[in-house]
Amino acid sequence: MRYFTSPGAARAAGLRPCKRCQPDGQGLPARDTGLVERLCRTIEAAETPPRLGDLAAQARLTPGHLSRLFKRQLGITPRHYADAVRDERLKTALQATGRVTDALYDAGFNAPSRAYEAAGKRLGMTPGAAKGGGTGQVIRYAIASSWLGRTLVAATQKGLCAVQLGDDDRDLVAALSRRFAKARLEEAEPGSPYRQWIDAALAAIERPDLAASLPLDIQGTAFQEQVWQALRRIPAGQTVTYGELAASIGRPTATRAVAAACGANRIAVIIPCHRVIGKDGTLTGYRWGPERKAKLLKAETGTRKPIP
Incomplete structure (x- = not known):
């Protein structure tokens, strides 16, 4: 086994980066991006969350490799994505059906106890309270x-x-x-x-x-939570465009949906949607006013941003 102090030194010795995981790339290879997207659709279409082993067999990968692909593109594992899909179904079903029990099974939970456990973690309230728009919360x-x-x-x-x-x-x-x-x-x-x-x-x-x-009770859709998690990974003092944010979650064509998720953020500053700017460098919209956005960015970067 030989050790090198940098990737450049390894290349000079005649070695090349792995063609499968592309460690020097800016993102997943196109074939892996398509694979993750297809598996997301499989998870969304399944009545109950698919097992990791079954998804890995479908992708012809090991479970560990598949988990790493998901985390690299989406920031979460297949299990977490499946949980988010099921929780979103539960919230939709609770509003659409007349009975809590029916909604639990329609969402893909195989036992009420599992649904109540998930609701406590993800919805911040019991399924009955969620059905009533927060009644009792x-x-x-x-x-x-x-x-x-x-x-x-x-x-x-x-x-x-x-x-x-x-x-x-x-x-x-x-x-x-x-x-x-x-x-x-x-x-x-x-x-x-x-x-x-x-x-x-x-x-x-x-x-x-x-x-x-800080502990958060976000209560958003699976896509919104994905965007909000990506926002929390932007360091203070840095900004990204909506397109860059969309690309960071593996949805480069979903710029408008990402912008809508930023606009739906109700937890100002803690989920830092103010760090997303327009493609031309302007501040674009901000729920609490462009002046506040400018102040936040100035405080974090030490430079004044133009107010549109």
């Missing part, structure tokens, strides 16, 4: 001043579900109420775990490096 919130203006932070028992920026406290509460129309809103008590998360979120607005450790 309690959301604690607090409003404070930050350097971006009045800031409302809200949390469920699973984590932060909203960070909103504005100028008027009543408007902020009204927006939260519309977002969770049938949930019960309560102000977070000082010293409670909710208040600790809220205080940590306010601190992360001042120090972006603190945001990664």
Whole structure:
């Protein structure tokens, strides 16, 4: 076995990069991109989540190799993608059917206990509460001043579900109420775990490096969560275009869908959609105003960005 200090030194010795995984490439080979996309469609069409071994056999790969391909392109494993698809089905079925039990089986869960476990982790509420638009769910919130203006932070028992920026406290509460129309809103008590998360979120607005450790209750679709996870991987001080963000999740032609997912983000700053800019370098839209976006980018990069 020979060791080299750099890829260039290995090439000079007559070696070449692996043609299968292309370690020096900017993305997956086209054949692997197509393979992952086909397997995603297989997962989406299956009544119950396919086993990793079955997917690997279909792809003629080892399970480990297949998992690495998925993680490289989508940032998640086949199992996580299947879970997200099933959870999205559950949310849709809960709104469409009259019975919770029917929705659980329609979504592909083979036992109610598994559905309730998943709902607690992914929906932040029980299936019955999700069916009723958050009925019975309690959301604690607090409003404070930050350097971006009045800031409302809200949390469920699973984590932060909203960070909103504005100028008027009543408007902020009204927006939260519309977002969770049938949930019960309560102000977070000082010293409670909710208040600790809220205080940590306010601190992360001042120090972006603190945001990664915060628990989130995102409650989005599988595609939205994929985009939001990619947003959280953009380091403070850097920006990407919508096209670059779409390419990073293996959907280079889904620029508009990615932009829509950024616009649907309700957790300002913590999920940093402000780090996505237009192809020509302009700031484009921002739910909480282009001035705030410019301030955020200036604080993170030390340079002033043009306000369109």
